[in-house]
Amino acid sequence: MNNWISALADLQQQGEACVLVTIIEERGSTPRNAGSKMVVSAGRIFDTIGGGHLEYKAMEIARNMLASGSQHTRLERFSLGASLGQCCGGVNVLLFEPMGQPQAHIAVFGAGHVGRALVPLLASLPCRVRWIDSREAEFPAQLPEGVTQILSEDVIEEVDNLPAGSYCIVMTHNHQLDLELAEAILKRGDFSYFGLIGSKTKRVKFEHRLRDRGFDAAAVQRMRCPMGLTEVKGKLPMEIAVSIAGEVIATYNAHFGEQSTIAEPVAKLLPVSRRSQAQ
Template sequence: MSWLNTLHRLNSEGIAAILITVIENRGSTPRDAGTKMIVTADDSYDTIGGGHLEHKAIKQARQLLSEHCSSAQLESYALGASLGQCCGGAIQLLFEPINPPILHVALFGAGHVAKALIPLLGNLPCKVTWIDNRAEQFPAELPPNTTLCLCDEPADEVPDLPVFSYCLVMTHNHQLDQALVEAILKRDDYRYIGMIGSNTKRRKFEHRLRHRGFDENSIAQLHCPVGLAEVCGKLPGEIAVSIAAEFITHYQAAATSSKTKANHLTQHTA
């Protein structure tokens, strides 16, 4: 069952893959029905028996990946006639695309709450870029879906963020928080922006943002204090759970909305 662990890891890292399963085998074949392997653009895991069959299956899987295929496909192979393998049997393979949600989280700041939040994000279907200007604050070990970005000016990283990023502003400096919030709001293509702080901090930021020309709609997009109010507590771990809960609630709501719109469109075009 190692393929399950592999799929979980690939999903956490946001890596698309094809799950290949032997659906049916007749006669002499290298592996039996139920055997699985996983193929990504760069690697393959486990085996369906090796040889020309596996070579051709990997090639087919990577073709599906390059085409961003989203539907499963069945392929049948006669091992002796078409593949020149001595087994001589026949086999049917199912190719299932595994396309993890591409959620990108930009976490600015490496303080106590951020350090407690990173392991929680590490278990979610997202890619995390963790940004700070203090190398000594980053821990030695990170979840596989997390990439460090050490830079002198964290706000300079905002223009290079992927579109529809989830942005969390949690630095040690209010002026830096201000610069980051302004840079993110100016992009206007983020999916979420949250900032750690109190209601008092929010009011001060609202005043500064208005003074600098941001309209009320833009200011309303800022989640501050970040986190679900229902999850109480002042410890770093408690705050981190609250922030993760709000993040999960937000992206699941967005996913539900997208599915509803897709179903509505399908009903009207059928």
């Protein structure tokens, strides 16, 4: 049996989400000890809280929390008896603590100079990053930990593979590709954030083209372009990257712990950027 402390440390080092389950109260004639702990990941269980149907129910709750991306601590009270297959009465109170759940799943489309400055910043946050481009030579030889490189001839198809509630950042080398990605992201609609690199002029052009393709004003308003915090000025790749990373942080902090597919437009949370961005 693996020790829960070692398991928790290993999972956190690997960046794998898990739930720590603790018996915080035990009453009655049940053979369990308050303070007993187990760690539940998507595919494994480490240590035990005493086995039996209670442990099975705890595992089921923990895995549901992992599947939903919950970041909220949770208390559950179990009255032991026939409902849990026990022959004797009693009460157990269990504490469920999510560990290592990323605050954001981020997709960065484009491995150009701004992308190469941005991705290491995002990788240092409690986020999982998918870095997507069709040009293998644009990716660095070594990727930061927590970043998955996706080399695809058809990057549009990758939009369908994103988890619900993803943060989408579009900064490719091609305006037409940017437009096709914008259409796919807005059509899917279940993102938490969608940022498009470019100037106000680019936004106006894209708004017209997206409306011609059937998108209403409310849908297009969810597109953040120009993206980035107004307070962080400059046109160097790193300056733009810091600005965009700051906007991502502001957005996920505003919705900390929420898993929503109908998040408010980021424009309601942040000031409108007044500067152009380099491509």
